[in-house]
Amino acid sequence: MALRHAVLAALLDGEYSGYQLAKIFDVAVSNFWHAVPQQLYTELNRLESEGLISGKQVIQHDRPNKRVYTVTPAGIEELERFATVPAKPGIIREDLLVMVQAVDHIPAAAVIAQLEERALAAAAKVALFDRTLERLRGDLDEETFLREGGPIGPYLTCMRGRRFEQENHDWFRSTAQLLRERAAAHAEEPERS
Amino acid sequence: MALRHAVLAALLDGEYSGYQLAKIFDVAVSNFWHAVPQQLYTELNRLESEGLISGKQVIQHDRPNKRVYTVTPAGIEELERFATVPAKPGIIREDLLVMVQAVDHIPAAAVIAQLEERALAAAAKVALFDRTLERLRGDLDEETFLREGGPIGPYLTCMRGRRFEQENHDWFRSTAQLLRERAAAHAEEPERS
DNA sequence: GCGTGCATGTAATATGTTACATGATTGA
DNA sequence: TCAATCATGTAACATATTACATGCACGC
Known part of the structure; x- marks a missing residue:
C-alpha cells in the first residue's frame, strides 16, 4: 500500500x-x-x-x-x-538486464539489438528531462533555483531521473558495442574458444 | 511471469x-x-x-x-x-524519492535523516560491488577481461549496479545537504518567506 | 461514419507480500 | 539451552496486470 x-x-x-x-x-x-x-x-x-x-x-x-x-x-x-517511517529499499525490474546477465549462454544478436534500441529511447528521455528541468526552474539558473527557488521536490526527483536515464544510455551503448566487438572477434578467430 | x-x-x-x-x-x-x-x-x-x-x-x-x-x-x-521479444520498460519503486517529491509540503527533517542513512548504505554497496567485480575478473585487468574474459554477462550487470548505487549515493548526499542548507536559511531569515 | 484522443470503469487473473510453521545443526 | 544460520514450505491477503466495455467530442 x-x-x-x-x-x-x-x-x-x-x-x-x-x-x-x-x-x-x-x-x-x-x-x-x-x-x-x-x-x-x-x-x-x-x-x-x-x-x-x-x-x-x-x-x-x-x-x-x-x-x-x-x-x-x-x-x-x-x-x-x-x-x-523507514523507507523500504528501492526495487528495480529490468528485463533488458536479465537478458544481459544471460548473454554468455544465448545468441547475443537479439540482446545487442535491444540494447541499441533502448539507448535511443534513453537519450530521448534525457532530453525530455532537460526540458522539464528548465521549465521547473523558470528564469533562475540551476544553482540559484536550488538555493532559493521552489518547489524543490519535483526538481530534485527529476534530476535523479535524468541521471538515471543518462547512465542507462551510456551503459546500453557501451554494452552493445562491447558485445558487438566480442561477437566479431569470436567470428574471426573461432579457434581461440 | x-x-x-x-x-x-x-x-x-x-x-x-x-x-x-x-x-x-x-x-x-x-x-x-x-x-x-x-x-x-x-x-x-x-x-x-x-x-x-x-x-x-x-x-x-x-x-x-x-x-x-x-x-x-x-x-x-x-x-x-x-x-x-521486446523487453518491457524497466520499473523503479523508491519510497525515498516519493518523500523527496513531497518535501516542499512536509517537514524536511525526517526526509534528510533518511537520505543520510541511505547514503551510507549505498556507499557500502558500492564497495561490495567493487569486490564482486574484482572476484569476477580474477587476474585480468578490467579492459582485458571485458575484451577476452568471461563470463561477461554477470560482470556487465554488476557494473551497471555499481554505477546505479554510486549515483544513488551522490544524489542522496547532495540532496540531504541541499535540504539542510535550505532549512537553515529558512530558520535564519524566516521573513523572506 | 471512422479513427484518435479524452475519460472512466468492472471483473478476471496473475503476481507479490506477509504471517506463520517446521525442523536440522552449530557454536556460545 | 538458546540464539543463529540453514533450509523449505502452506496459506491468507494485498497488489498489479490484462482484457474488455462504455461513451463523449473532434476533425477528416
Whole structure:
C-alpha cells in the first residue's frame, strides 16, 4: 500500500484527473514509482473514500467531463507520517538486464539489438528531462533555483531521473558495442574458444 | 511471469538451492530484479515442474539437506525466446524519492535523516560491488577481461549496479545537504518567506 | 461514419507480500 | 539451552496486470 503515497505526492503540485495523472506517471513519476492507469483510477477512488484527497467534477464542452483531485489536510498528514517511517529499499525490474546477465549462454544478436534500441529511447528521455528541468526552474539558473527557488521536490526527483536515464544510455551503448566487438572477434578467430 | 527469467539467468552460473539463490538475489540480482525468498521457492518448484530447471537433492551432514537446481536445455531455450521479444520498460519503486517529491509540503527533517542513512548504505554497496567485480575478473585487468574474459554477462550487470548505487549515493548526499542548507536559511531569515 | 484522443470503469487473473510453521545443526 | 544460520514450505491477503466495455467530442 505505497502507491497511495506516490499518488498523493504527485497530486501536490496541482489538480489532476486520473487521465492526466496517468500521463504524469508516465513521464515524471516513473522516476520513482511505476503504475498503469487502471491502478490510478482505483487508487484515486480509494483515497477519496478515505478523505485523503477530494475530487471535484469539471464540466468541459470541448471534451468529456472529468473529475480532478486535490490533496486534503488529512492527505498531507498521511504523507508526513509516511516520511517518518523507514523507507523500504528501492526495487528495480529490468528485463533488458536479465537478458544481459544471460548473454554468455544465448545468441547475443537479439540482446545487442535491444540494447541499441533502448539507448535511443534513453537519450530521448534525457532530453525530455532537460526540458522539464528548465521549465521547473523558470528564469533562475540551476544553482540559484536550488538555493532559493521552489518547489524543490519535483526538481530534485527529476534530476535523479535524468541521471538515471543518462547512465542507462551510456551503459546500453557501451554494452552493445562491447558485445558487438566480442561477437566479431569470436567470428574471426573461432579457434581461440 | 518474468521472475522466471531472472531465476533462470541467475542459475546459469552454477547450481544453487532456493536458500542460496535468495542470498544471490539480495546482492547481485537485485540490480535488475527484486524477489523475496518465498517467491523463489515457489518459482523454483514451478520451473522444475515445467522442465526448465532440474533439481537434485544434496545430502549434507554439517547442516540440513538441500535441493540444488541447474538450467536444462529447455530452460536455455526459454531464455533465448525471452531475449527475442521486446523487453518491457524497466520499473523503479523508491519510497525515498516519493518523500523527496513531497518535501516542499512536509517537514524536511525526517526526509534528510533518511537520505543520510541511505547514503551510507549505498556507499557500502558500492564497495561490495567493487569486490564482486574484482572476484569476477580474477587476474585480468578490467579492459582485458571485458575484451577476452568471461563470463561477461554477470560482470556487465554488476557494473551497471555499481554505477546505479554510486549515483544513488551522490544524489542522496547532495540532496540531504541541499535540504539542510535550505532549512537553515529558512530558520535564519524566516521573513523572506 | 471512422479513427484518435479524452475519460472512466468492472471483473478476471496473475503476481507479490506477509504471517506463520517446521525442523536440522552449530557454536556460545 | 538458546540464539543463529540453514533450509523449505502452506496459506491468507494485498497488489498489479490484462482484457474488455462504455461513451463523449473532434476533425477528416
